[in-house]
Amino acid sequence: MMARPAPQALASSAFRDDEKVFSYGGYQLLDDIVVPRFGESHRWPADCIGRPASRKPGEWRFVFPLDDPLINLQLREYCFALLNPSHPVLRQSLIFLSVVPLSVATIRPSMMEIRKIMDWGREQGLPDDLGLWDPEDWHEEIAHKASQVEGVKTVAFHVTAIRRLRQLAPVLTGISAFDDPWGDEPASTVAAKAYDEEAPSRDTLATPAIPPETWWPLLRGAWTYIHTFAPDIFRWRDHFAQQREVPADQPRSTKARPVRPEETDALLEKWLRTPGNAVPVHEVDYNNVTAGTPMWTALSKMVTDGRTMNIFADNQSDRPRTRRATVLAALNAGRVMTVTAGVGRGKGPAGPRYIAPGTSVGVTQEKLDDDVRRWLADPGTVVPVYATDEHGKAGEPIWGMAARMIWGPTPPDVNRHRNLKRFDRRNRSGAARARLISQAVADGRGIPVDSDLWAGWRAYPVQRPDAAHILRADGTSAPWRTQISAIEVAFELHMLRAAIYVFVAALTLMRDSEVQEIQRDAVRTYFGSPAVRSRKTKLDPTRPELYWWIIEPVAEALAVLEQLSWHPTHLFAALRPPTGKQTHTEPGISSDAEIDFFINGINTIAHRHGLAKIPPSHVRSHMFRKTMSQLAGREPDSEVALGLQLKHAARRALANRTTQAYAQMDASWAKEFDTELQQAAARKLVDLLRGRRQGERVAVGPGAARLHAGLDKVIDTINNNPQLRAQIADARVEEALLADEFHNLHLGTINHCMFDAPQAECQDELPEDQRGLAPLLGACQPSRCRNSTITRAHAPYWVSEEDDLTVRSKDPRLSPPRREAVFVRLADVQRITRALEEEGRA
Numbered sequence: 001m002m003a004r005p006a007p008q009a010l011a012s013s014a015f016r017d018d019e020k021v022f023s024y025g026g027y028q029l030l031d032d033i034v035v036p037r038f039g040e041s042h043r044w045p046a047d048c049i050g051r052p053a054s055r056k057p058g059e060w061r062f063v064f065p066l067d068d069p070l071i072n073l074q075l076r077e078y079c080f081a082l083l084n085p086s087h088p089v090l091r092q093s094l095i096f097l098s099v100v101p102l103s104v105a106t107i108r109p110s111m112m113e114i115r116k117i118m119d120w121g122r123e124q125g126l127p128d129d130l131g132l133w134d135p136e137d138w139h140e141e142i143a144h145k146a147s148q149v150e151g152v153k154t155v156a157f158h159v160t161a162i163r164r165l166r167q168l169a170p171v172l173t174g175i176s177a178f179d180d181p182w183g184d185e186p187a188s189t190v191a192a193k194a195y196d197e198e199a200p201s202r203d204t205l206a207t208p209a210i211p212p213e214t215w216w217p218l219l220r221g222a223w224t225y226i227h228t229f230a231p232d233i234f235r236w237r238d239h240f241a242q243q244r245e246v247p248a249d250q251p252r253s254t255k256a257r258p259v260r261p262e263e264t265d266a267l268l269e270k271w272l273r274t275p276g277n278a279v280p281v282h283e284v285d286y287n288n289v290t291a292g293t294p295m296w297t298a299l300s301k302m303v304t305d306g307r308t309m310n311i312f313a314d315n316q317s318d319r320p321r322t323r324r325a326t327v328l329a330a331l332n333a334g335r336v337m338t339v340t341a342g343v344g345r346g347k348g349p350a351g352p353r354y355i356a357p358g359t360s361v362g363v364t365q366e367k368l369d370d371d372v373r374r375w376l377a378d379p380g381t382v383v384p385v386y387a388t389d390e391h392g393k394a395g396e397p398i399w400g401m402a403a404r405m406i407w408g409p410t411p412p413d414v415n416r417h418r419n420l421k422r423f424d425r426r427n428r429s430g431a432a433r434a435r436l437i438s439q440a441v442a443d444g445r446g447i448p449v450d451s452d453l454w455a456g457w458r459a460y461p462v463q464r465p466d467a468a469h470i471l472r473a474d475g476t477s478a479p480w481r482t483q484i485s486a487i488e489v490a491f492e493l494h495m496l497r498a499a500i501y502v503f504v505a506a507l508t509l510m511r512d513s514e515v516q517e518i519q520r521d522a523v524r525t526y527f528g529s530p531a532v533r534s535r536k537t538k539l540d541p542t543r544p545e546l547y548w549w550i551i552e553p554v555a556e557a558l559a560v561l562e563q564l565s566w567h568p569t570h571l572f573a574a575l576r577p578p579t580g581k582q583t584h585t586e587p588g589i590s591s592d593a594e595i596d597f598f599i600n601g602i603n604t605i606a607h608r609h610g611l612a613k614i615p616p617s618h619v620r621s622h623m624f625r626k627t628m629s630q631l632a633g634r635e636p637d638s639e640v641a642l643g644l645q646l647k648h649a650a651r652r653a654l655a656n657r658t659t660q661a662y663a664q665m666d667a668s669w670a671k672e673f674d675t676e677l678q679q680a681a682a683r684k685l686v687d688l689l690r691g692r693r694q695g696e697r698v699a700v701g702p703g704a705a706r707l708h709a710g711l712d713k714v715i716d717t718i719n720n721n722p723q724l725r726a727q728i729a730d731a732r733v734e735e736a737l738l739a740d741e742f743h744n745l746h747l748g749t750i751n752h753c754m755f756d757a758p759q760a761e762c763q764d765e766l767p768e769d770q771r772g773l774a775p776l777l778g779a780c781q782p783s784r785c786r787n788s789t790i791t792r793a794h795a796p797y798w799v800s801e802e803d804d805l806t807v808r809s810k811d812p813r814l815s816p817p818r819r820e821a822v823f824v825r826l827a828d829v830q831r832i833t834r835a836l837e838e839e840g841r842a
Contacts (some may be wrong), residue, residue, distance in 0.1 A: 520569060
């Protein structure tokens, strides 16, 4: 049955059919790629503006339905208007869009949302003109959408698509102008109400940060793969690549390629035309064959040069009978040679040449025997055996895999079972080789292999004592791998690529599209610092080439990726180039799948590779930007630097409101930084602890007695615990005990504060409801507060302050009240400096 032709496309009253789809958006069109026209009713490929590596080909084209001409036209008008925001028709219709057009990756799903709205309206019996819908119809449609999907963001995108439709209604055929059903409410608020949720704050970025308990093991695992594992992985990759190659000097079998019947006929004719060739016939009666009958099997070997003995076999076809008739005609013409049965089987110089199964021209049985003995002589050789009875008897050698390990892969134009036949136990030489292999297994040199049919020889593990050593959690050092197979190398190559993606995306603050646009030789020096060059594709149709500053480990990761990638231009691409009929050579990977693969892979092999497991959590590429922005946002003047690195820009600044939202700290990371401050304070106290252990006064000031009491308590804990006393040289043990004892210690330049709210002088400056939360540094009185302690490290600041106050007190221009204030302050300072002097004399 013939397919029904598509309905005739309708013409638009706003846009001409011959207009190029990418005309008024500031696009940089690529040469030699056709630009689609508005009148093309089915498909608009966007390859002419360059497809980002992070987008699949199917995501970079518009496909319009052909079943309804009106919907087809409306969707084309919708997409065309968004792709060309400065089109004269839009300006004449008083439609003013942003000069920078939306991305194809945004417009395409937006168009699909509009199509779903139209389909739902028809199911509900609503007018085809969406402008005639009542506000209640739109609210019901949003409720329907919310019931079909999960997530406020998805519904908010749906609301935004409707608002774009309302804005473009004057240039859309068959859609009347209508008011916004939700007024001035943000799309996120409308979506939240559909789920009865509270609308998110507009000052808060919806992107969550990666929790610190996930962030640190994720980055450490990625860096371990890049810095430690990568050299081993590349070396093993090259080893197995050599195994896949056929040795150049390996002889080709004459039994290899099946010959067409026509070629066999031509060989027979050529053989009969050659002078001196005679048909061998039986000398005497033999096995019910009368003397004078042609030796058909011997003649078949002669004609085919030993390839086969069956070209005259009766297989119920006319061709063998025709060949026999041709031979009998030559026999009647006197082309005859009488031979014995032994000569016919190949014995003696007069016999036809025959190649034994599993051998080749120039390969003798003795050489094959030597190959097996040489392989078994290597002390590192183990014989692959079946692990289960699924594909063979458990414990029996996997003969095909052993043959592959000894003789390598079979050449492409030979019988794929040739090497396997070298262990054929039906002949004497093959059985002898098989006995050598079986004896090695009996001697304990067998290794069970998961012999899935698809895996084959690639599942065979090779011993690798040269692997890099890693430090395990128990403090021991060991190779991260002792053996590896070709299948496991493929897994490790994928893990390495995923590790590089995670590491680069996490530490550069680049978007996924920008990471995947990195090309070869991208590391440069930019304003005196190392940087990576890539292209910005979001909200910029010109796709400018920009620079992102990087640190040395990121440069190392990109250098490793250059060794891993086969693609001529881009670094992130499929692990292997296309083969055979495959022609897809476009770059790009699925970042979501890559991140999930790496996390799952780490959690699977962490116990073997000495890595920490990654707690299960949702991690995506845009979350790396948020998390790293939080970390960088704690540095001075970070807002400008983040604006440059994130490629955010405001009209009169280098950072904008979005930059501030990225850098905003969340609760999990705030707790992480508090823990880091505690550890830093504990590290500062280690030297004081060791001095106190020698009986020294290590601090002065109002809180010195509390500090000494806490240090003495830690010393007693260590002395009374034999296990801790044995680890007294380990600073980590002391740090842990100090962190527990002085959990409220705040380090300072002129003193340390052991914050205890009831004794804190600074809290008197705060309202009642704000006291007891944290020290108020600006109101600190270090010489009077009972939380304050001063150590030798603070002494230079106090001595300098004493000198300054002494000089000021002698200034004749000071008024009596001011001079009195200076003397009061000097007395406080001298109380500390005298105590420090006494400590030094002690």
